[in-house]
Amino acid sequence: MFYKLLIIFLLNFMVVFSKNDIESxxxxxxxxxxxxxxxKSERELSKYGIRENTLNEYNKKYNTNYQIETLTKNQAIEISAELVKKYRINEIKDNYxxxxxxxxxxxxxxxxxxxxxxxxxNRYYGKTVKIDGIMGSKTINLLNKVKDSERFIQIFLNERLTYYKNLxxxxxxxxxxxxxIDNLKNNKLSKKIR
Structure with missing residues (x-):
């Protein structure tokens, strides 16, 4: 069992850090x-932004027994690398x-x-995407066709702020x-991914 967990960790670690890729x-x-x-929110605990529900799904899928209370940064990186694949982030062309x-x-x-x-x-193009909460091929394809990235980023971050204000x-x-959001608007984080 120990070796199985070690292999899973090393494989995920290699996926994240074997290349100096943008997703890492x-x-x-x-x-x-x-x-x-x-x-602690009303619903669950989190650490490094990893929520209990996400952690439980990961534990079940990879037969690990990570706990929020003892979650390490390397474990959070390992889980995040899985989320990048699951959320199809690697299919987005623009790094920012x-x-x-x-x-x-x-x-x-x-x-x-x-x-x-x-x-x-929908705000950028006019109503074209069904809002179903699933980042599928149609959503990703439209995102990859955005020509005015500055305008889209402003629209997106304003939409995110509106979402937060309603919570x-x-x-x-x-x-x-x-x-x-200000760090993203001012491109302060973009330097860290170049």
Whole structure:
């Protein structure tokens, strides 16, 4: 059992760090924003932005027994590398779009993050995408066809801010969420993924 877990860890670690690829840098940037404190929401605990539900799914899929309370940064990286594949981030052509989309989905959850993306694409193009909370091929293809990236980023980050403002946790987390969005708007994080 130990060797099986070691092999799973090493394979995932190699996927993340065998190349100096953009997805690895994005994972590190997003995890740095999350921090290593254990946070408790009304629904669940999280650490490094990894929520209990996500951790439980990962444990079940890979037969691991990671716990939020003892989650290490390397384990969070390993799980995040799996999420990059699961969320199809690697299919996004623009590297900065990869960062802002992964950061949003990582922070808001897959359904909410995908819905924010779809609403943003509808604002950018006019109504073209069904808002179903699934980042499928049609959504990714439209994102990859965006010509005016500056305009799209502004639309997307404004849509994300609107999403946050409608949450009951807005009063608790608004300062951190605003800083996070401002860092993305001002391209402060883009230097870290180049």
């Amino acid at each position: 840098k994005i994972i590190l940037v997003v995890l740095a924003q999350e921090g290593n404190s254990i946070l 779009f990869k960062l802002i989309i992964f950061d949003t989905i990582f922070n808001t959850g897959y359904f909410s993050g995908s819905s924010i993306l779809q609403k943003s694409l 009951k946790e807005w009063k608790i987390y608004k300062n951190g969420w605003i800083i996070r």
